Amino acid sequence: MIHGVQSGQIQELSNKLFSEILLEQTKIMGVKPADEDKKHLSEEVINEYASLKGRGFFFNYMSSGRGHGPFTELVDGSVKFDLIGAIGPNLLGHSHPITIKAHLEAATSDVMMCGNLLSHQEPYKLSKVLLNAVKKSRLKHFWFAGSGSFANDSALKMLWQKKAPNYRLIAFQKAFAGRSIATQDITYNAGYREGMPQTIQVDHIPHFDQNDPTNALQKTIDALNELVKERPNQHCAIMMELIQGEAGFVYGTKEYYEGVFKWAKDHGLYVWVDEVQSFGRTHELFAFQHFGLDEYVDVVTVGKALQACGTLYTEELNPKPGLIAGTFNGSIAALNAGEKVVRYLTEGNFYGENGRMKELEGKFISKLNHLGATTCKGKIGYAGGVGTMISFEVGDSSKDATDKFIKKLFENGIICFSAGKDPVRVRFLIPTCLTDEHIDDIFKIIEKTAQEVL
Structure with missing residues (x-):
């Protein structure tokens, strides 16, 4: 499908402009x-x-x-x-050819921003390539959001609607989920919500202990068991960054995550993985793929390197009409770049051993x-x-x-x-x-x- 205005002259000038921009940018080399x-x-x-x-x-x-x-x-x-x-x-650095190309192609469009009500081809293509990359999981849908925090807000609303009235959330010590009204309570650092009322109920438990890896899983499971004993039938999900950026890149092992997620499934809780920062940066496109956790994830939030933000979720968590929406999917240039970034990473020699x-x-x-x-x-x-x-x-x-x-x-x-x-x-x-x-x-x-x- 053709998007935006096109002609032989536009293509010729665009190619020339691309080359000139790249040549000028490559003068910055040290x-x-x-x-x-x-x-x-x-x-x-x-x-x-x-x-x-x-x-x-x-x-x-x-x-x-x-x-x-x-x-x-x-x-x-x-x-x-x-x-x-x-x-x-x-993630790709400065003035990458993908970025320059995405900007120039977007300039031929009739608008700058793309919304949910009247869509363009860019969000459709990005959604398609993103979901094609998670076929080993049960993730079937993707919804755009205006930021990583809002992607997490959407995930939380889906989980609440499905698990109502079990609104409590299990998160992890040293977690960072954002600074929206909801995510500031999921974020562990109390200094980020000074003067704010508590809006959601979150219980924080220990993440993987890098200083005691042998006993790390048992420490987390013990904390989980104690938590549900104190507050039975109150939680909707476990929310986890597999690699905690705010904590200084703290992460566990495949065995650790499997143990935690199996516990969650045994207790009727959904598994929510926050990949706003880790997306694209591990040995696989997603950190949950890096650790071989495809079968466990129910909802995954992404952003940053994608050039857009949003929420991937299973058919089971597909919300009722009206629960999630938003004016913007993102700019035409960013959404165009996002699709190109995913293709570039997955088709190139970036992932694997x-x-x-x-x-x-x-x-x-x-x-x-x-x-x-x-x-x-x-x-x-x-x-x-x-x-x-x-x-x-x-x-x-x-x-x-x-x-x-x-x-x-x-x-x-x-x-x-x-x-x-x-x-x-x-x-x-x-x-x-x-x-x-x-x-x-x-x-x-x-x-x-x-x-x-x-």
Whole structure:
């Protein structure tokens, strides 16, 4: 099906524009300091924006809109490695051909945003390719949402409608589900809901204990048994991030998750997996596929790397008309890119035992461990993660030490962020476009920074 206006001249100009944009963006190919005549710009613009927003920013970062691969340019002319990707969406890096193509194709459309009432081909195609990727599971439907939080809201409403009046939810300690009225209660950190009334009833139990893996499952099962003993027949589901991003990329084993999910099924509870951050980043397209849990999942939420957000669910959880809706599915460009991203990842050599995701994971963890054992001994400690989600601890693993390290990394040419509490960890969401040369340069900066501030 043809979408948008097309002609030979439009196609010719579009191809030329694509090439010109890509050629210009590829000029951003290495870390560099700010230009002398622009040094003031980042701080000035960020300070003014902070006054408009009513709150400051962690980094003095304002993009120029230029960048390529792992590199991003700021308005002051400096160029840095982007190893956080807007906390998840930019999995492929900057100015990827897929992104450029999606923008140009969307420009031929008659509207910018696509809604639920009057649909376009982009959400149809994205839904189809996404559901084709989960055929081994019982997931049959997909509904778009405006954010990861709202995707989780939709999941919760489906579960409530099916299990009414059992409205309590089981979630996990250190979980992060969003900041909407509902998801702020699922999120474990009470600091994110200061001054807020409790709106839903959530019971938090221990997640996989990386310090005691042998007894981790039994600890969780004991907590679950105690919970349903205290509050029998009150819960609708277990909600879990298989890889807890907010906690610093804490994750368990296939045996652990199977044990928890089998317990849930035995007690008549649905299994809800939050993959807003983990989607696309493990050794398979979905983290539940990475751990071989296809048979257990009833509802899965996705976002970030997909370039759109939404909820996958089984026929059993298909809600009654009127329960879920929303004005926007997303922009035409984002939905177009989302379909292309899924095809690119699933048709390329990214997943499986010999895939790029596992290769990147191995390179980063190996190099971090090497630094921790040699030139950065006592400065870099734990290192771990799955796929392109990597975390490590620096100094005494405190917030002060970690923030100081991250700020110095930014100054030296790497953008990343933190995660976790007791311990606090450095968090990388690395792009798939990294080359071995990029990785070598990144670790020179990490080593230099650790020796400077730790």
